[in-house]
Amino acid sequence: MENSEEYLKELQKLIRRVEIRSKRMASELFSGEYHSSFKGKGIEFSNVREYQYGDDVRAIDWNTSARKHELYVKLFTEERERTLLLVVDGSASMQFGSRERSKKALALELSAVLAFSAIQNNDKVGLLVFTDRVETFIAPRKGRQHVLVILEELFRFKPLSRKTDINAALIFIRYALRRQSIIFLLTDLVDNDYEKGMKQLNTRHDFVLVHLSDPLDKALPLSALLDLEEPETGLRLTLDGGSRRKIERYRSEQSRVYEELRQRLRRMRIDSIFLDTDRSFIGELNSFFRYRERKV
Numbered sequence: 177m178e179n180s181e182e183y184l185k186e187l188q189k190l191i192r193r194v195e196i197r198s199k200r201m202a203s204e205l206f207s208g209e210y211h212s213s214f215k216g217k218g219i220e221f222s223n224v225r226e227y228q229y230g231d232d233v234r235a236i237d238w239n240t241s242a243r244k245h246e247l248y249v250k251l252f253t254e255e256r257e258r259t260l261l262l263v264v265d266g267s268a269s270m271q272f273g274s275r276e277r278s279k280k281a282l283a284l285e286l287s288a289v290l291a292f293s294a295i296q297n298n299d300k301v302g303l304l305v306f307t308d309r310v311e312t313f314i315a316p317r318k319g320r321q322h323v324l325v326i327l328e329e330l331f332r333f334k335p336l337s338r339k340t341d342i343n344a345a346l347i348f349i350r351y352a353l354r355r356q357s358i359i360f361l362l363t364d365l366v367d368n369d370y371e372k373g374m375k376q377l378n379t380r381h382d383f384v385l386v387h388l389s390d391p392l393d394k395a396l397p398l399s400a401l402l403d404l405e406e407p408e409t410g411l412r413l414t415l416d417g418g419s420r421r422k423i424e425r426y427r428s429e430q431s432r433v434y435e436e437l438r439q440r441l442r443r444m445r446i447d448s449i450f451l452d453t454d455r456s457f458i459g460e461l462n463s464f465f466r467y468r469e470r471k472v
Contacts, residue, residue: 187328187331187332190331191324191327191328191331194284194285194288194327195288195292195323195324195327197288198285198288198289198291198292199292201289201292201458202289202292202293202296203292203296205458205462206289206290206293206461206462206465207293207296207297209462209465209466209469210290210293210294210296210297210465211297212465212468212469213464213465213468213469214258214358214382214468223250223251224237224240224248224249224250224251225248225249225251226246226247226248226249227241227246227247227248227249228249231249232249235249235250236248236249236250237249237250257298257299257300258294258297258299258300258357258358259299259300259301259302259316259353259355259357259358260290260291260294260299260300260301260302260316260357260358260359260360261301261302261303261304261316261349261353261357261358261359261360262287262290262291262301262302262303262304262326262360262362263304263306263345263349263359263360263361263362263363264283264287264303264304264305264306264330264362264363265283265305265306265307265340265342265361265362265363265364265388266280266305266306266307266311266312266333266335267306267307267308267335267337267338267339267340267366267407267408268335268338268339268407268408269340269364269366269407269408270283270363270364270388271407272390272392272407273390273453274390274391274392274453275390275391275453275454276454277453277454278390278453279364279388279389279390279453281453282388282451282453282457283330283362283386283388284327284330284331285457286362286386286451286457286461287303287326287327287330287360287362288323288327289461290360291323291326291327292323294358295318295319295320295322295323298318299318299358300316300317300318301316301317301318301322301323301326302314302315302316302317302326303326303329303330304345304348304349304352305329305330305333306340306341306342306344306345306348307335307336307337307338307339307340307341308337308339308340308341308344309336309337309341309344310344310345310348311333311335311336311337312329312333313348313352314326314329316357338407338408338409338410339408339409340363340366340367340408341367342361342363342365342367342370342373343369343370343372343373345361346370346373346374346376346377347373349377350373350376350377350380353381356380356381356382357381357382358381358382358384359377359381359382359383359384360384360386361374361383361384361385361386362386362388363385363386363387363388364387364388364389364393365387365437366408371440371444374444374446375444375446378444378445378446383446383447384447384448384449384464385441385446385447385448385449386448386449386451387437387448387449387450387451388451388452388453389434389450389451389452389453390452390453390454391452391453391454393430394427394430394431394434395423395426395427395430396417396423396426396427397417397423398417398418398420398423399417399418401414401416401417401418402414402416402417434450438450447464447467447468449461449464
């Protein structure tokens with residue numbers, strides 16, 4: 177019982193630290209950019225006021241004007257409320273991190289910043305965590321307490337499966353989200369055959385792929401023997417890390433794979449952000465929001 181209480185206290189401290197840092201980043205760096213990048217669904221009537229010189233005559237409310245015997249114009253506001261769904265890969269490969277931070281930790285930090293940016297704009301936030309199945313779904317709601325529920329789930333999450341099936345998540349979203357939403361998919365893409373599902377969601381929603389990678393995904397160090405394990409299958413491989421030729425071949429092949437992925441996403445017209453566990457995501461996220469603002 178005592179260990180359980182200590183764990184809860186430490187968990188609450190950790191969530192509080194993430195909340196403080198994420199709220200500051202959301203307020204100072206991303207709240208306005210988030211709002212500009214993901215516009216509301218349209219405009220809605222809010223009120224009327226007396227006509228002033230220079231007002232657009234097309235905005236005149238003729239019914240009100242006739243009743244009050246003065247010219248009145250309609251006022252409109254942006255129908256702002258949106259839904260943000262964070263879709264987080266919870267498979268075994270996301271546990272990997274060769275430096276201070278794992279892919280899972282990076283996904284959690286980014287999710288926190290996006291969630292606080294959303295609620296500062298009065299949007300709803302939801303969470304879906306998947307492996308080769310949908311393991312957790314928290315329906316979108318508003319407010320700080322709801323975001324803390326989402327963060328606690330991400331901290332506590334322990335997958336039932338080690339594997340990845342992105343399509344399982346995409347199919348679930350198609351039926352769960354009836355209204356147009358903002359979807360951030362955070363994954364290292366250790367999977368195949370997800371293109372069709374992404375394209376289908378992209379036609380209905382604001383869909384963004386966030387690709388997470390570790391430095392060792394792209395290049396291996398020159399060393400002695402390297403004992404490697406595929407996290408989702410458990411298959412082990414020993415590689416001669418002292419061979420410059422083999423190390424360079426690995427780096428070259430990974431570079432080709434990443435470039436092909438970028439080109440494929442461009443052809444699919446999928447907005448994407450590429451993040452590394454050994455670097456801050458602030459610059460990349462800012463660049464993405466600026467791109468989105470120009471696009472919308």
